[in-house]
Amino acid sequence: MIKISKIAYYLPQSVLTNEDLEKEFPEWSSNRIKEKVGITQRHVSAENETVLDLAIRSSEKLFEGYDKNKIDFILFCTQSPDYFLPTTACILQDKLGLRKNIGAMDFNLGCSGFVYGLAFAKGLIAAGIAQSILLVTSETYTKHLNPKDKGNRSIFGDASASVIVEKADNKRDYKFCLGTDGSGAENLIVKKGAFRTDFQLNSDHEFNADDLYMNGPEIFNFTIENIPGLVKETLETNELTMENIDHFVFHQANSFMLNYLRKKIKIPAEKFYIDMEKTGNTVSATIPIALKNMIDKGMLKEGDKVLLAGFGVGYSWGATILEI
Secondary structure, eight states: OEEEEEEEEEOOSEEEEHHHHHHHOTTSOHHHHHHHHSOSEEEEOOTTOOHHHHHHHHHHHHTTTSOGGGOOEEEEEOSSOSOSSSOHHHHHHHHHTOOSSSEEEEEOOSTTHHHHHHHHHHHHHHTTSOSEEEEEEEEOGGGGSOTTOHHHHHHBOOEEEEEEEEEOTTSOOOOOEEEEOGGGGGGEEEOSSSSOOOOOOSSOOSSOTTSEEEOHHHHHHHHHHHHHHHHHHHHHHTTOOGGGOSEEEEOOOOHHHHHHHHHHHTOOGGGBOOOOTTTOBOGGGHHHHHHHHHHHTTOOOTTOEEEEEEEETTTEEEEEEEEO
């Protein structure tokens, strides 16, 4: 029912390498970082560079060879917006010179955001509200990080991915499986910045409340407990088996977590795509970046079935089948 017609992404120019981190934290080895999380570098937005700036760049690349006047809705996923209000998607419409008789909205989700965005796009298309949707996942998590937080600084990078989602009458209507568990909210949170300033963490917050706090072990436990079941549910809901899937593309959290999941779910290594070495964890942008890289490498052919799974902050998770 829906298809991804085109993908483009943009990475900020500034690069933070493992060697750079090793200079700041001599007790850390650049090779050890690579072995642990599968990342050698990550891109970091400049001080005056925002998710809107990144989204403009990725969307301009997207519209090379595509008529932007076809776009009739913008879905913009971010957890580091330019403003509380107005909506970043509205400003993006103007900056890109898109038609004014289109819809535009932001939604606040992290690592599950791309899958949720596809679900929203499917609903808009099914309802006849839109036919060609610009789905943007743009994030600058590094702005949330404390400079002394070597753990999170080794993982997260900034990026924007822009995707065109369109109606596809010749594609099977694959169903989505979505999940939420707000009891895990405190395990990945920026405590201050909005209006609830009295949110109490159950554990000590290492840095000040303006910084991103992540309880790594609890996030890992949440993932291992929920994602194998998500994959099983998605296959069963769509009346498919593991053998029917050509590729599995999960949120690119870190290589240790992904390899653990792959082995637990018993996914063949040749079907499981991992690609974050040069970008790091770019939150909601990881899956579209991975898909674009797979396309550029000639790994995807028409008719391939790809199981997409996003999971993280919220807690929030979602999965579906994408047919190329």
